[in-house]
Amino acid sequence: MSMLKIEGVHTFYGNIEALRGIDMEVNEGEIVTLIGANGAGKTTLLMTCCGSPQATKGRILFEGQDISRMPTHEICHLGIQQSPEGRRIFPRMSVHENLQMGASTQDPKYFDDDLEMVFDLFPRLKERISQRAGTMSGGEQQMLAIGRALMGRPRLLLLDEPSLGIAPLVVKQIFETIKKINREKKVTVFLVEQNAFHALKLAHRGYVMVNGNITLSGTGAELLANPEVRAAYLEGGH
Amino acid sequence: MDWAYFLQQLINGLTLGAIYGLIAIGYTMVYGIIGMINFAHGEIYMIGAFHSLITFLICQAAGISGILPLTLLLMLFVSMILTSIYGWGVERVAYRPLRGSFRLAALISAIGMSIFLQNFVQISQGARVKPMQPLIEGGITLMRSPNFDVQLSYMQIIIILLTFVLMVVFSTLIAKTSLGRAQRACEQDRTMAGLLGVNVDRTISTTFVMGAALASVAGMMVTLYYGVIDFYIGFLAGVKAFTAAVLGGIGSLPGAMLGGLLIGLIEAFWSGYLTIEYKDVATFGILVLVLIFRPWGLLGKPEVEKV
Numbered sequence: 001m002s003m004l005k006i007e008g009v010h011t012f013y014g015n016i017e018a019l020r021g022i023d024m025e026v027n028e029g030e031i032v033t034l035i036g037a038n039g040a041g042k043t044t045l046l047m048t049c050c051g052s053p054q055a056t057k058g059r060i061l062f063e064g065q066d067i068s069r070m071p072t073h074e075i076c077h078l079g080i081q082q083s084p085e086g087r088r089i090f091p092r093m094s095v096h097e098n099l100q101m102g103a104s105t106q107d108p109k110y111f112d113d114d115l116e117m118v119f120d121l122f123p124r125l126k127e128r129i130s131q132r133a134g135t136m137s138g139g140e141q142q143m144l145a146i147g148r149a150l151m152g153r154p155r156l157l158l159l160d161e162p163s164l165g166i167a168p169l170v171v172k173q174i175f176e177t178i179k180k181i182n183r184e185k186k187v188t189v190f191l192v193e194q195n196a197f198h199a200l201k202l203a204h205r206g207y208v209m210v211n212g213n214i215t216l217s218g219t220g221a222e223l224l225a226n227p228e229v230r231a232a233y234l235e236g237g238h
Numbered sequence: 239m240d241w242a243y244f245l246q247q248l249i250n251g252l253t254l255g256a257i258y259g260l261i262a263i264g265y266t267m268v269y270g271i272i273g274m275i276n277f278a279h280g281e282i283y284m285i286g287a288f289h290s291l292i293t294f295l296i297c298q299a300a301g302i303s304g305i306l307p308l309t310l311l312l313m314l315f316v317s318m319i320l321t322s323i324y325g326w327g328v329e330r331v332a333y334r335p336l337r338g339s340f341r342l343a344a345l346i347s348a349i350g351m352s353i354f355l356q357n358f359v360q361i362s363q364g365a366r367v368k369p370m371q372p373l374i375e376g377g378i379t380l381m382r383s384p385n386f387d388v389q390l391s392y393m394q395i396i397i398i399l400l401t402f403v404l405m406v407v408f409s410t411l412i413a414k415t416s417l418g419r420a421q422r423a424c425e426q427d428r429t430m431a432g433l434l435g436v437n438v439d440r441t442i443s444t445t446f447v448m449g450a451a452l453a454s455v456a457g458m459m460v461t462l463y464y465g466v467i468d469f470y471i472g473f474l475a476g477v478k479a480f481t482a483a484v485l486g487g488i489g490s491l492p493g494a495m496l497g498g499l500l501i502g503l504i505e506a507f508w509s510g511y512l513t514i515e516y517k518d519v520a521t522f523g524i525l526v527l528v529l530i531f532r533p534w535g536l537l538g539k540p541e542v543e544k545v
C-alpha cells in the first residue's frame with residue numbers, strides 16, 4: 001500500500017506556479033528520492049506535503065487520509081516529520097532543546113529512549129548536547145535536523161537536501177545513517193537531493209523533476225543508467 | 239549629599255520600575271514572536287486597572303471588602319482573567335487576519351485597536367478620573383535624618399515583591415517548560431515550529447494572554463498605589479514601558495525587566511533632583527538616544543545569528 005500518494009498537485013506562490021500537476025507515491029518501507037535542478041520545485045513539493053504552503057489543486061493522501069487541507073501542525077501529528085532545506089535548527093537553543101522540540105508531538109515517556117536512539121545514530125550530538133545549536137558546523141546541524149525529526153517518531157521522514165554545503169566525508173556518513181534509519185528503524189524515507197548519484201544509489205525508486213513537473217521515474221538503478229539523467233545530473237560528478 | 243533623600247528616590251524608582259517592567263514584558267514577548275509592536279498593550283494595562291477597580295467595587299457592594307486578603311486576591315485574579323481575554327481578543331480580531339500581510343498593516347491595525355479600546359473605556363466607564371480608596375496604608379520608616387524620613391510603604395513592598403515573584407515564575411516558565419520552549423521556537427522559526435507539530439496560532443495567542451495577564455497586575459498595582467485611574471493612563475505608561483523594552487533590547491525578556499527598572503529609576507531621580515515637570519522628557523529622550531545609538535538595546539543582539 002502506498003503510504004504517501006500525491007495526485008495532481010499544483011502549488012502557487014502568488015501567481016507563480018511552482019508545481020504543475022505532480023503525481024507520485026511513496027510506499028511503506030521505501031526510500032524514494034526526488035532529484036532535479038535548483039528551482040525545479042522539490043522543496044515546494046516537500047513543504048506542500050506538510051501544508052506550508054497548501055496545494056491549490058489536487059490531493060495528498062497519507063495512509064489513505066487526505067491531508068492537503070490540514071494545518072501543518074496536525075499533519076505532523078499523523079507521523080510525518082521533515083528535515084527541511086537549510087536545516088532550520090533553532091540557533092539560539094541548545095542541542096538538547098532542539099531535540100525536545102522534535103519530540104513536541106510525543107508522550108514524554110518516550111523521550112529518554114528516543115534520545116539514546118538519536119545519540120546512537122549521531123554520537124557527535126551527544127558530545128554537543130548543551131552547545132547552542134547555531135554555533136555548530138553545517139554537518140552537525142544537519143545531524144541535529146535529522147535527529148530532531150526522528151525524535152517525533154515519524155513513520156514518514158522527509159529529507160530536503162541533507163548533503164547541501166557539507167563536507168564529502170560527512171555526507172557519506174549521513175547517507176549511511178539514512179539507510180540505517182530506513183532498514184533498522186523501519187522509517188519510510190522521501191529524500192530530495194541535488195547530489196543525484198548518492199541519492200539514486202541509496203534509493204529504491206526515484207523521480208526526476210523539471211520545472212514543476214515529474215518527467216521521469218523508475219528504480220534507482222534504472223535512473224542511474226538512464227542517459228538523460230546521466231547527462232543532466234551526473235555528468236562531471238563522481 | 240543627602241543619603242536619605244537618595245534612598246527615598248531609589249525606593250520610588252524601584253517601585254515604578256517594577257510596574258514598567260511588568261508592562262514591558264508584554265511588548266517584548268509579542269515583538270519576539272510576531273515581530274510587531276502591539277501598540278494596544280498600554281490600553282490592555284489600562285483595562286486591567288479598570289477591571290481591578292470594578293472588582294473592588296463589586297466586592298464592596300457585596301459587603302466582603304472588609305476581608306482585605308480575599309478582596310485583593312479577587313481583584314488580582316478577576317482582573318488577570320478578564321484582561322487576558324481582551325489580550326487574546328485583540329490578537330484574534332486585529333492581528334491574526336493580517337498575518338502574512340505587509341508589516342505596516344499590522345502596525346496600523348495596532349494603533350487603531352489602541353484608539354478603539356481607549357474610546358471604548360471612555361464611553362463605557364466615563365471620562366472622569368476614577369478614585370480608588372486606599373486599601374493598604376502605612377509603611378516602615380527606614381531611616382530618620384534631620385530634615386527627611388525615608389519611607390517604605392507596605393504598598394511598595396507588595397509591588398516590588400509581587401513583581402519579583404512574577405518575573406521569576408515567568409522566566410522559569412519560558413526557560414523550562416514545553417510551552418516556553420514552543421514560544422521560543424516560534425520566535426526563532428515559526429514555520430519550523432509548525433513542521434514539528436507546534437500549533438503556532440495557539441502559541442501566539444498564549445503569548446498575548448501572558449502579556450495581558452502581567453499588564454493587568456501592573457494595572458491593579460497602579461490603581462492601589464496612586465488611587466486614581468482614567469481611560470487615558472494606558473498611553474503614557476504604554477510608551478514608557480515600550481521605551482523600557484527598547485532600552486533593554488526588544489525581544490529580550492531580561493532586557494524588558496532591566497529596561498523597566500532603569501526607566502523607573504531614571505524617572506524617579508529625574509523628578510527628585512531635577513524637575514518634576516519634565517520627567518516624561520527624560521524617558522522620551524532616552525528612547526530617541528537608544529534608537530539612534532544602540533537600537534538593539536542593552537541586552538539585545540545587534541544582528542541575527544547565522545543559521
Ligand SMILES: Nc1ncnc2c1ncn2[C@@H]1O[C@H](COP(=O)(O)OP(=O)(O)O)[C@@H](O)[C@H]1O
Pocket residue numbers: 013016018036037038039040041042043044045
Ligand atoms: N517563498 C517563495 N515565494 C515565491 N516563489 C518561491 C518561493 N519559494 C520558492 N519559490 C519559487 O518556486 C520555484 C521552486 O522552488 P523550490 O521549490 O525551492 O525548488 P528546488 O527546491 O527544487 O530548488 C522556484 O522558481 C522558486 O523561485
Ligand SMILES: [Mg+2]
Pocket residue numbers: 039042043044085161
Ligand atoms: Mg530546494
